[in-house]
Amino acid sequence: MAIEGPFWRAIAVFRLASLVYAAVLMAQHRGYEQPLIGWLVIGVMALWTAAATFAYSAEPLRRWPLLTIDLMVTMACLLTTPYVQGAQQVSMGAMPVPATWIAAPVLAWAVRHGRRAGTLSAAVVAAGELWSRSRVEEAAVLINETVLLLMAGWLVGHMVRLAKRAEERMQRAAEMEAAQRERERLARDIHDSVLQVLALVQRRGRELGGEAAELGRLAGEQEAALRELVSVGPPPPLGTIDLRSLLARHGSPSVTVSTPATPLLLPAEAAASVAAAVGAALDNVRAHCGHQARAWVLAEFLDGTVTVTVRDEGPGIPEGRLEQAAADGRMGVARSIRGRMAELGGKVSIVSVPGQGTEVEITLSA
Structure with missing residues (x-):
């Protein structure tokens, strides 16, 4: 992701600064038993700093093999500390030969794979440091350095995770804005x-x-x-549909659709099922009352419940007609209306008075 770029550049700067710091520490110490090996380690660090800076700058190379090699090179340089410094320098708590350079792979793992990977790599490096400096007389020094490494791995991983989420949200916002502009353009053209x-x-x-x-x-x-x-209007949240837009499609000179001024947001599947149930109810009106029969659709939202009522002024449904239709295999109401709502945990109430019309009430928790 593009948001990772600044983090990788920061790690490259950290590697270089830590390399210079390690070289300065190496130059000022005179009591090391094997200074030549120490300078050899500094040379390896310099070569790997250049190689890692180049490799991490290419996004396709930021994979497990590179991260693993980075950790192995760092551990190899760290584990030479006892041989370079000697027992006396180690016991005095001298800084490891790589100094702060050992934190670079921890930061790389955290940036690439998040908090857990950063903490795990920090634990590996901390274990190597504890082994190489096991003779240090002041245990508090080792504990502090271990805690700092673990905190660095976790915190950097957490920061990168938050940054990636922010980038994703900005990308979605930009896409929604572009879609809204295109929608406005199409609306103007279609209206004209x-x-x-x-x-x-x-x-x-x-x-x-x-x-x-x-x-x-x-x-x-x-x-x-x-x-x-x-x-x-503003697009609904992802995965939801404004039920008003689906109900409005049933509007016609003979069908009046009334909906609230505020959106009726439902999961896409639920909204489609409610709209289909309303369509089935209107089909029954046309089938039994004629195409010119008047019908009214009213949608309401109260206390977390969406209620849609379909009312007509037809002859009504004779008592026992629905049960007889189901027994004869005509499952329009049973399946198209009640069946759909039952699958969603909703309810359907049908009230019909002969000569005074029929009212179908659909309720569903939003």
Whole structure:
């Protein structure tokens, strides 16, 4: 990810600064038993600093093999400390030959793989340091250095994790903004062309009557659906759908859809099932009351519950009709309405009075 770039550059600077620090410590000490081996170690550190800086600058190389080699080279340089310094210098608590350079792989693991990897690599380096300096008389010195390494691995990994999350959110925000701008552009274009044509077809169809009236009704339904589709309000959260937009597609000259001013956000699957159940109820209205029959759809949200009511002014449902239909294998209401809601844990209530119409009430917890 792009956010990792500054961290890798910071680690490269840290390696170089730590290398210089280790060389200065090596130069000022005169009591080492094997100073030539010590300078050889400094040379290895310098070569690896250059190689690691180049390797980590290429994103495809930031993988387990490079991280493992980085840790192994660091451990090798660290474990030479007792042979270079000698028992007396070790017991006095002298800084290890690589000095602070040993923290570089810990930072690399933390940046690449997060807190756990950073803490694990810190534990490995700390174990090597404890072994190489086991003769130090002041145990507090080793404990402090071990704690600092572990904290560095955990904290850097945590910081990188937070930075990556922030980058992902910024990327999503940028994509949503671009999509919103494109949606606004399409809305303008569609409003100036398609919506006006559909409105004209709807109006002329009603005026002409007959088959043209049915064509006008269909054009009106498509106009309402398309108008809702290209509306330029803020997009809902990922994985959710505003139920109002799905219900609006059922609107027509004979069907009035009333929804709240605020979004009715539901999981995508639940919203689609509710809209399909409403569609099935309206199909029943058209089938039993005629295509021109009036119907009303009312959506409400109260105390965490979404309620959608479909009401008509048809002849009503005779008592026992639904049970008889289910027994005869006609499962429209049982499956298309009640079945859908049962799968989501919702409820369906059907109230019908002969001669006074039918009311289907669908309730679902949001």
